[in-house]
Every structure is written in C-alpha cells, then in structure tokens.
Amino acid sequence: MDNPSKLLPVALTTTIILLLLLTVPAAAPATNYVTVNVRIESLNSGTIWYGKVTLPDSSFTVTATSGNSYTLSSMQCPLGALEKASQQGGFSYQLSDAWISWDLFVSTINNDGNIVYFVNGGFPNYGAGYGWLNNVGDLDEGDEVLWFIYGSGYTGSWDYKPLKIEVNSERIPYDGTLEVTVKYATGNYPNPTWSAASGVRVKAGNVTLGTTNSSGLLRVNVKNAGLNPGSYEVYAEPANASQHYIRSNRITIEIYSPGGYTEEQRKALNQAKEVLDTSGNVAEAYQLLLSKGIISKELPTLPASLYTKLAEIYGPNLERFPSFEGRIQLLYAFGITSLTG
Structure with a gap:
C-alpha cells in the first residue's frame, strides 16, 4: 500500500488544478458575420443609397421616436442592415413603436415616409426587426434588402414591384454587344415570382440605351449606343409613370478598346x-x-x-x-x- 503522506501532495495538486480550471472564464462564442446588399430607392428622389454592409450576429439597440430604446438579438436582419447602411451612407431614418405592438416600424428615411421593404425581391409578411428574427432568423450571405419610399402623403397604388437586371458580360469590347435582361418580382418572401419586364428603360450611367422588348431583353452595340471605353453602372427603371416598377440593382460594366485608341x-x-x-x-x-x-x-x-x-x-x-x-x-x-x- 502506498504511503498516505506521499499521496497527499498529489491529491492537493489535482485539487488546485481543478479549481483553476473551474475559475478560468469560458471563451466567448465567436461572432459570425454576413455581408448583404442594401438599396434605398425613392419614388420621388431616385436612389438614396446602395452598397454592401457587413453585419455581426450580435445584438444592437435602436431608439424609437417615442424615446423608448429597444435591443434586438442580432443585427443580421433587415432593420440591422438599414442601421448599418445609415451609418455608412450618412442618411437618417426614424422608427415608430406606436403603429404595431409586436415590432418597430420604419416611419421615415431622410424625413420621407410611406416605406416598404423587400428581401431578394419578395415582400415579407412581418416587420424588419423582431418579426424577421422571430420568423426567419438571420439574413444569409449575399441577400439583397431593398427599401422603397413611396413618399409622405402618397395616395396612389401600392403595387410597385422590384426590378432586377442581368448582363451578358461585365467586360465588353468597344465594338461589342451588351445584352441586358430585366425582370420584375411579384409575391411574398421567400419565393417571389420573376417575370420579364417589357418596355422598361435601361441606362448606362447617364446614357439611355433603350427599352426592353417583350422578353425583357435589350441588346445594343455599345459603340453605336454612344458608350466610350470606360466603366459604367447599368440599371433599369420605369420608362414612364404608368409603370409601377422600382429601379433595379446596378451592375458595373467595363468597355475596353481592343485595338486603336481614341x-x-x-x-x-x-x-x-x-x-x-x-x-x-x-x-x-x-x-x-x-x-x-x-x-x-x-x-x-x-x-x-x-x-x-x-x-x-x-x-x-x-x-x-x-x-x-x-x-x-x-x-x-x-x-x-x-x-x-
């Protein structure tokens, strides 16, 4: 049998190690991030802001116009994306806690009201903060959050639909062809229906390229369209007030000169x-x-x-x-x- 006097130091050392392990604080869970696209479009004022924002899955606090503060569990929601975009873009927004009891309502952006939002073209049937987090969870990498401002005092139809574009290439030779396909969304998040948007105007920077055909396609020779070598943002928008569409995403194309220079x-x-x-x-x-x-x-x-x-x-x-x-x-x-x- 081992000598008890020899076992005592071993037992004491083991006890000390266990106590140290118990007192070491547990490592905090790693913060996860997602990057999403945000656009703020206005019926009367054009594009307010667009860009990418990176959102942590940590809590954030906002204050309503009532003066009450609210803490949401994750910034990875449409309201969190709006908050981050306002920080990056320098625009303002206000929240109301008086409209509905279960969520916060975005009442103004840049002091203009009557606002709706879409995610990936679909219209969510819940609020952008608590409602989103309770029904969906966190936003996914690459999601697009679109906020649309009808305007304070607006009394017309509330059926404006998001547009999106695709291009055949983001690098096109000076004498090459640009093809732009435009679609519009109907229906609710997460499964909207995308259909061809005919007769909408397509622009590259300040240059109007034309309008789409019945298949939602516009095909132009970039040289004949008046585009010189350089970079342009291509997007689609309503050609007239009767088209209830929301301006599309923007894609940057580069037109390069394959031969002689201008x-x-x-x-x-x-x-x-x-x-x-x-x-x-x-x-x-x-x-x-x-x-x-x-x-x-x-x-x-x-x-x-x-x-x-x-x-x-x-x-x-x-x-x-x-x-x-x-x-x-x-x-x-x-x-x-x-x-x-």
Missing part, C-alpha cells in the same frame, strides 16, 4: 507617361489608364504562373516589356505602386 485615350496615355517620368507614381498612372478603359482592373486570362514567368524574364528591366500600358498593368499587379521609393 483621341481621349491617347491623351490619357501621354499624361500617364508624363506622370511616370516625373514622379515615378505607378498607382497614379494606373488609375489614369484604368479610367479611360486603356487597361482593365484585372488580367483574367493570365494565370499566376505567367506572372511568375514574366517576372523571371523582365525582372527589374520591365521597361523592355512590349507596351507602356502593359508595363504599368504588370507593375501594379506585382504590387509596385511607385518607382521612387
């Missing part, structure tokens, strides 16, 4: 060369070339192995690369933003 592009090319010669600022030269469609943001056809090979071939002697714009694009792709420091 006069404007040649000027930008010379300006970029001057920038590099005088200051060595690769980033500034890159932005000049990018803004005029001389180069693209990415080199999607070049695999990483080719970058490595080009670096082996040219190394510090990149001035021997076949074209100036090619050198700038590769320098920027290599992470070199200045030749002076």
Whole structure:
C-alpha cells in the first residue's frame, strides 16, 4: 500500500488544478458575420443609397421616436442592415413603436415616409426587426434588402414591384454587344415570382440605351449606343409613370478598346507617361489608364504562373516589356505602386 503522506501532495495538486480550471472564464462564442446588399430607392428622389454592409450576429439597440430604446438579438436582419447602411451612407431614418405592438416600424428615411421593404425581391409578411428574427432568423450571405419610399402623403397604388437586371458580360469590347435582361418580382418572401419586364428603360450611367422588348431583353452595340471605353453602372427603371416598377440593382460594366485608341485615350496615355517620368507614381498612372478603359482592373486570362514567368524574364528591366500600358498593368499587379521609393 502506498504511503498516505506521499499521496497527499498529489491529491492537493489535482485539487488546485481543478479549481483553476473551474475559475478560468469560458471563451466567448465567436461572432459570425454576413455581408448583404442594401438599396434605398425613392419614388420621388431616385436612389438614396446602395452598397454592401457587413453585419455581426450580435445584438444592437435602436431608439424609437417615442424615446423608448429597444435591443434586438442580432443585427443580421433587415432593420440591422438599414442601421448599418445609415451609418455608412450618412442618411437618417426614424422608427415608430406606436403603429404595431409586436415590432418597430420604419416611419421615415431622410424625413420621407410611406416605406416598404423587400428581401431578394419578395415582400415579407412581418416587420424588419423582431418579426424577421422571430420568423426567419438571420439574413444569409449575399441577400439583397431593398427599401422603397413611396413618399409622405402618397395616395396612389401600392403595387410597385422590384426590378432586377442581368448582363451578358461585365467586360465588353468597344465594338461589342451588351445584352441586358430585366425582370420584375411579384409575391411574398421567400419565393417571389420573376417575370420579364417589357418596355422598361435601361441606362448606362447617364446614357439611355433603350427599352426592353417583350422578353425583357435589350441588346445594343455599345459603340453605336454612344458608350466610350470606360466603366459604367447599368440599371433599369420605369420608362414612364404608368409603370409601377422600382429601379433595379446596378451592375458595373467595363468597355475596353481592343485595338486603336481614341483621341481621349491617347491623351490619357501621354499624361500617364508624363506622370511616370516625373514622379515615378505607378498607382497614379494606373488609375489614369484604368479610367479611360486603356487597361482593365484585372488580367483574367493570365494565370499566376505567367506572372511568375514574366517576372523571371523582365525582372527589374520591365521597361523592355512590349507596351507602356502593359508595363504599368504588370507593375501594379506585382504590387509596385511607385518607382521612387
């Protein structure tokens, strides 16, 4: 039998370890995040704001116009997305707790009222805060939350429907064809029905490209449509007041010049060369070339192995690369933003 005097230190040590384990605080659960798209559209004021917001699954507190504060369990709800968007976009909104007893009601955005919301084109049958969290749970990655403002004092029809667009490509040559397909949504979240939106106006920036056919399709030659090389936001909107549609999402397309440059592009090319010669600022030269469609943001056809090979071939002697714009694009792709420091 072991000597009890020898066992005592072992038992004491074990007890101390157990006590330490019991007193160590448990690790807090990791915070999960989702990124969703938010748009604020107004019948009278156009697009108020659009962009992406990243939402934690942690609680947040809002205050109604009554002065009462409310804490919701997760920011990953349409109301949380509106709160985060207002912080990023600098617009205001107000909440009412007097309309319905079981949820908060968004009464104004930028001091304008009569507001509804949609998620992925569908109209939810519950509020954007407590109602959403109790009936749906958290928003999913990539969801779109659309807030639409009819306007204070609005007395017309409440049947405006969200539009969405798709394009055949986000990179189109200067003499190429852009195809825009437009659909509108009807029905409730989470299963709205999407149908072809005929006769709606399609724009690229401030340029009107035309209206969609009976299949919701508009096909244009970008050069003939008056679009020069560069980047444009494409979207669809009602062509007239009788079309009860809500302006669509926006897709950025890039029109590039596959061959000779326009006069404007040649000027930008010379300006970029001057920038590099005088200051060595690769980033500034890159932005000049990018803004005029001389180069693209990415080199999607070049695999990483080719970058490595080009670096082996040219190394510090990149001035021997076949074209100036090619050198700038590769320098920027290599992470070199200045030749002076």
